[in-house]
Amino acid sequence: MSDTSFAGTAQRTFQQALIHELETNYGLLNSRRMLQLLADDVKRLADQFYPLAEHLQPGWVLFTGTKATGGKVRPGQTVADHQSVTIAWPLFTAEDLTQLTSRPITRAWLTEIIVQRMVRMIEYGWNHPAGPVLLTNSDLGWLFNLLQSTVSKLLTKARQQTGKPLLTVGYFFDQGLRPSHKAEVIACYEQGLDEVEIARQTQHSQSSVGVYLRDYQRVKALLTEGLPLERIAWLLNKQRSLVKAYAELAAQYSTPTPSHKTGETLEEPLQ
Numbered sequence: 001m002s003d004t005s006f007a008g009t010a011q012r013t014f015q016q017a018l019i020h021e022l023e024t025n026y027g028l029l030n031s032r033r034m035l036q037l038l039a040d041d042v043k044r045l046a047d048q049f050y051p052l053a054e055h056l057q058p059g060w061v062l063f064t065g066t067k068a069t070g071g072k073v074r075p076g077q078t079v080a081d082h083q084s085v086t087i088a089w090p091l092f093t094a095e096d097l098t099q100l101t102s103r104p105i106t107r108a109w110l111t112e113i114i115v116q117r118m119v120r121m122i123e124y125g126w127n128h129p130a131g132p133v134l135l136t137n138s139d140l141g142w143l144f145n146l147l148q149s150t151v152s153k154l155l156t157k158a159r160q161q162t163g164k165p166l167l168t169v170g171y172f173f174d175q176g177l178r179p180s181h182k183a184e185v186i187a188c189y190e191q192g193l194d195e196v197e198i199a200r201q202t203q204h205s206q207s208s209v210g211v212y213l214r215d216y217q218r219v220k221a222l223l224t225e226g227l228p229l230e231r232i233a234w235l236l237n238k239q240r241s242l243v244k245a246y247a248e249l250a251a252q253y254s255t256p257t258p259s260h261k262t263g264e265t266l267e268e269p270l271q
Contacts, residue, residue, distance in 0.1 A: 068133070222236075
């Protein structure tokens with residue numbers, strides 16, 4: 001894991017949010033250095049006049065996410081270039097404690113609980129009055145003390161179990177691990193929704209949804225014939241990377257093999 005794995009999480013600060021606001025809505029100063037100094041001074045005053053609240057609900061955590069606004073990212077953009085929102089998140093609840101004390105804790109059982117908690121966190125941010133507020137995979141790694149590779153595996157499992165897209169920053173802004181919009185559409189399709197409902201829920205045009213689904217269905221059909229990805233890409237006149245993305249989605253929603261046991265998903269937390 002590189003030293004920059006959690007860089008996006010560290011960039012979502014009050015100062016960066018203020019700089020983004022000044023640059024976006026006011027075109028102020030035209031100097032990044034002057035904006036940084038101004039943001040630091042405003043942060044100092046905010047801390048002085050508006051100290052943090054003393055109490056949160058037990059098990060909740062104050063954490064900054066990314067507002068789900070705008071479209072696909074431009075080259076060079078980072079998490080800090082999007083609007084940040086700080087809210088309280090239900091990281092651990094009384095129900096979690098009840099689950100953990102209701103039966104002996106096994107590796108498989110603990111994995112299931114963490115998956116449930118991740119789903120709750122993502123959906124809470126998406127439905128928040130100040131949102132939708134999104135988290136990155138690295139955010140979830142920080143919050144659950146897990147490696148990003150483990151977070152990715154657990155999110156894949158959660159999407160397969162729930163049939164929901166469970167949008168993270170990467171999926172919403174079409175950056176990082178792909179596919180994003182495709183995965184959202186296919187998740188709804190595998191849940192049994194029709195094109196009209198998928199278009200409504202994902203806020204895509206019905207024609208775009210139709211293209212995603214037709215490509216996905218064709219790739220799935222050719223995969224069942226045992227054709228390699230290169231051959232499928234040639235037959236469909238599609239890029240191999242696109243075919244590979246659909247193939248991975250098809251594998252995600254296929255029946256798991258015995259080697260993919262729930263208890264083998266969880267890795268050791270960061271020390």
